[in-house]
Amino acid sequence: MAPPAAIEVLAETDTSTFTIPDRLTLQSVAKRRAASGKVNAGVAAAADVEAFKGATQHLHKPKAKRWDHRLTTEAKARKASSLKNAARLLKTPGLISLGGGLPSSEYFPFDEVSIKVPQNGQFSEKATHEHGKVVTAGKHDLAEDKSLFDVATAFQYGQGTGSAQLLRWMIEHTELVHDPPYQDWSSTMSVGSTSATDMAFRMFCKPGDWVMTEQFTFPSMVETVRPMGVQVAGVPMDEYGMRADALDELLFNWNEAERRGPKPFVLYIVPTGQNPTGATQPEQRRRDIYAIAQKHDLYILEDEPYYFLQMQPYTGPDSPDAPPPASHEDFLKSLVPSYLSMDVDGRVMRFDSFSKVIAPGSRLGWITASEQICDRYRMHADFSTQGASGMSQLILFKLLEDHWGHEGYLDWLIHIRMEYTARRNTILGACERYLPKDIVSWVPPMAGMFHWLQIDYTKHPAYVAREKTMNEIEDEIFLKNVEHGTLLMKGSWFYGEEGVERDVMFFRATYAAAPFEKIDEAIRRFAGSLREVFGLEALANGSH
Structure with missing residues (x-):
């Protein structure tokens, strides 16, 4: 993640050279902005992504592959909105517009919007309540030269890209963290990753197609594609997420007649803190999977809502917590490189949220x-x-751009890293104290919000006696757990591929929201449920 140690010089022609610029850093953001000039973006303004990236910053990089052969008929048939294109002319000096169907901001019943947000470095709820800063967006701040974004602009119709003001921040953040290694990368806003997933599948998949994902996966993704007539193929996993060898084997042995569909080319993947397993792919695993994507010409949908919930290393229940990263640079270096950061072909669509x-x-x-x-x-x-x-764009702009800046946002991410590390350690400590380890096992999560608990159902007396199936035992545990006053999700709900028999049982717990003492109590109750279902309490009582 560090900038190059030396400046490289490449030949431009037989008689001249050009200098490869250093990658964007926190220190060079202001210099780039000064060079590119002030963002002058009013109502429905177009966003100049190339200017936000820096006019010559990426010219030394290769260009992305074209994906015409993979796009659906619907995606290829899309044309630009004539009305949106016309709205770009609103910035023409002296123009009197009677064209667009934009209501006058005079009739927006908002004069200003104020939010109270944490001071940099004082991120606790209590500190924000007592000492937080109130930042305000006025109705006409842009016209009055008080801010680059205001109520009159943000609350009006806009472009599908989102506002230029906030998109510039996103472009810079993406470059600071990932520095995509090809020239013509771009970004555009989404209405969250769920919407982005739906739109991406419509762009690439048609009825009868298959997509690939982890063996256990986010149910909403599956429930999005199946009504489109698209089937899901699950790729086997280990403690580090999707297995590269299993992906290659699945593609190499794909039988179109048996599968009743063509060999898939879309790979949906959650590489960090995966939902539901909590697995995080190390760098080499990602590079191996990317190489397989190149081999089979796959397109990767990299869904990364948990990317910045990467935690400090787990050192055991009785070990002191690791200190936070010492600097912004150390924090960025500690992040597992993304697929976007290794994408030399332009074969990755990354979702940030x-x-x-x-x-x-x-x-x-x-x-x-x-x-x-x-x-x-x-x-x-x-x-x-x-x-x-x-409205969301304006609130986030005031927080991320006008108040925190890139440095403050990284400070916030370091803060929540430490908060989630403490939560993760709390649930792991409770598991160590309460769960019967002869029937429950787990791998400490490195990121995300989820703890994935494997249950050895083969030790259930009714399974040994061939009186109950694995699914019946899973139901029994689930209902007994509710009876004991806590809720964990059944692993079977996250199984991606239909019609494939499972031979493993899991339950998913989350440590994201409950108070620390409630996390501890929930695991204690879950342990009681397991002991009761497996007859361990009766066995223990009989030994006294």
């Missing part, structure tokens, strides 16, 4: 992909979701 790091109700995120794919996505958005909520 504020849902897990700021607030799910913002319904605001962004995708990063090649300009060709982002252009198709924007056209789809213009006729469906339009842009993300202007």
Whole structure:
């Protein structure tokens, strides 16, 4: 993740050279902005992504592959919105518009919007309540030169890209963290990753197609594609997530007649803190899977809501917690490299979201992909979701741009890393204390919100006696757990592929929201449920 140690110089022609620029850093953001000039973006303004990236910053990189052969007929048929294109002319000096169907901001019943947010470095709920800063967006701040974004602009219709003001921040953040290694990458806003997933599948998949994902996966993804007539193939996993060898084997041995569908080319994957397993792919696993994607010409949908919930190493129940990263640079270096950061072909669409790091109700995120794919996505958005909520955009702009800046946001991410590390350690400590380890096992999660508990159902007396199936035992545990006053999710609910028999049993717990003492108590109750279902209490009592 560090900048290059030396400046490289490449030949431009036989008689001249050009210098490869250093990658964007926190220190060079302001310099780039000064060079590119002030963002002058009013109502429905177009976003100049190339200017936000820096005019010459990426010219030394290769261009992305074209994906015409993979796009659906629907995606290829999309045309730009004539009305949205016309709205771009609103910035013409002296123009009197009688064209667009935009209501006058005079009739927006909001004069200003104020939010109270944490001071940098004082992120606790109590500190924010007592010492937080109130930031305010006025109705005409842009015209009055008080801010780059205001109520009159944000609350009006906008482009499918989202506002130029906030998109610039997203572009810079993406470059700071991932520095995509090809030239024509781009970003555009989404109405959260769930919406982005739906739109991406419509762009690439048609009825009768298959997509690939982890063996256990996010149910909403499965429930999104099946009504489209698209089937899901589950790729076997281990403690590090999807197995690269299993993916290669699945593709190599694909039988179109047996599967009743063509060999899949879309891979949906959650590489970090995967839902439901909590697995995080190490760098080499990601590089191996990317190489297989190149081998089979796959397109990767990298869904990363938990990317910044990567935690400090787990050192055991009785070990002191590791200290936080010492600097922004150390924090960025500690992150497992993303698929986007190794994508030399432009074969990755990455979904980023504020849902897990700021607030799910913002319904605001962004995708990063090649300009060709982002252009198709924007056209789809213009006729469906339009842009993300202007109210959400304005609130996040005031927080991320006008108040925190990139440095403050990284400080916030370090803060929530430490908070989630403490939560993860709490649930692991409770598991060590309460759970019967002869029938329950687990791998400490490195990221995310979920703890994946494997149950050895073969030790259930009714299974040994061939009186109950694995599914019946799973139901029994689930209902007994509810009876004991706690809720964990059945692993079978997360199984991606239909018609494939399982031979493993899991339950998913989350440590994201409950108070620390409640996490401990919930695991204690779950342990009681397991002991009762497996007859361990009776066995223990009989030994006294």
